[in-house]
Amino acid sequence: MIKIISKIVIATFALVMISACETTRETTTANIGGKATKIASDDFDKKKAASIRVNNGLTYLNHNNYERAKYHLDHALQYDPNSGNVHYALGIYYQRVSSFDKSQAHFDKALAAEPQNPLFLNAYGAFLCDKGQYQAADKAFNQAIAIPTYSDVAFSFYNVGFCALKQKDTEKAENFFREALKRNRYMGDALIEMAKLEFNKKRYARTASYITRFEKSARMTAESAWLGLRAAHFVKDKDAVGRYGLILEHRFPDSDETASYLDEKKRWM
Numbered sequence: 001m002i003k004i005i006s007k008i009v010i011a012t013f014a015l016v017m018i019s020a021c022e023t024t025r026e027t028t029t030a031n032i033g034g035k036a037t038k039i040a041s042d043d044f045d046k047k048k049a050a051s052i053r054v055n056n057g058l059t060y061l062n063h064n065n066y067e068r069a070k071y072h073l074d075h076a077l078q079y080d081p082n083s084g085n086v087h088y089a090l091g092i093y094y095q096r097v098s099s100f101d102k103s104q105a106h107f108d109k110a111l112a113a114e115p116q117n118p119l120f121l122n123a124y125g126a127f128l129c130d131k132g133q134y135q136a137a138d139k140a141f142n143q144a145i146a147i148p149t150y151s152d153v154a155f156s157f158y159n160v161g162f163c164a165l166k167q168k169d170t171e172k173a174e175n176f177f178r179e180a181l182k183r184n185r186y187m188g189d190a191l192i193e194m195a196k197l198e199f200n201k202k203r204y205a206r207t208a209s210y211i212t213r214f215e216k217s218a219r220m221t222a223e224s225a226w227l228g229l230r231a232a233h234f235v236k237d238k239d240a241v242g243r244y245g246l247i248l249e250h251r252f253p254d255s256d257e258t259a260s261y262l263d264e265k266k267r268w269m
Contacts, residue, residue, distance in 0.1 A: 084113030188218030
């Protein structure tokens with residue numbers, strides 16, 4: 001996945017950890033003529049089994065456990081090789097491991113199965129942006145945005161903004177981050193990007209406001225704490241500076257942001 005300013009956001013299914021034991025069975029063993037024989041189980045539902053495997057695979061992928069993710073997604077493909085959802089998930093997996101040809105092939109199959117699925121279009125746009133194909137990425141994102149039933153449209157607005165940042169078009173990026181936040185006020189990725197844009201414009205009170213909202217929506221990071229500390233310094237909020245300094249030193253002692261803070265600690269305090 002790209003990691004230049006932040007990251008492309010891909011909405012996925014509800015990721016729920018499911019027991020490693022299957023809730024459906026493919027075969028059972030029966031004693032026929034004194035011989036143990038495997039027979040097909042009547043209650044085995046391949047499509048359901050594939051859906052369970054996709055959810056498991058995406059959950060492991062979300063936690064950067066690529067080996068387990070691949071294990072579940074391969075099983076999903078065996079169970080339902082024509083499923084758009086299975087190919088969508090494999091497209092994301094192969095993108096994450098930088099196997100772009102395979103990723104392209106799976107996204108092609110997902111979109112062939114469901115060409116108007118906004119989830120697939122958004123993920124495909126993220127893949128294209130990752131490859132630097134910005135115009136094609138914009139087209140995919142805007143196709144997703146145009147679908148009125150897309151409940152997670154904020155993700156596509158954010159992704160258009162992020163791709164604009166990669167092209168150094170900060171005005172377009174800001175416009176689309178704002179559009180994302182209109183639809184999801186506490187979208188952490190959009191909030192941190194807006195905080196950085198405001199900081200670069202030396203609008204420190206606005207930076208601090210975005211960081212405050214970020215803290216309500218997402219887990220503190222070294223990046224957000226460092227940005228919050230510097231904004232607090234410029235608006236002369238010494239209590240906030242001290243709080244962020246402690247967070248950096250105690251929670252993120254080995255981060256680059258903490259190293260930058262400690263190098264000039266007296267300046268900020």
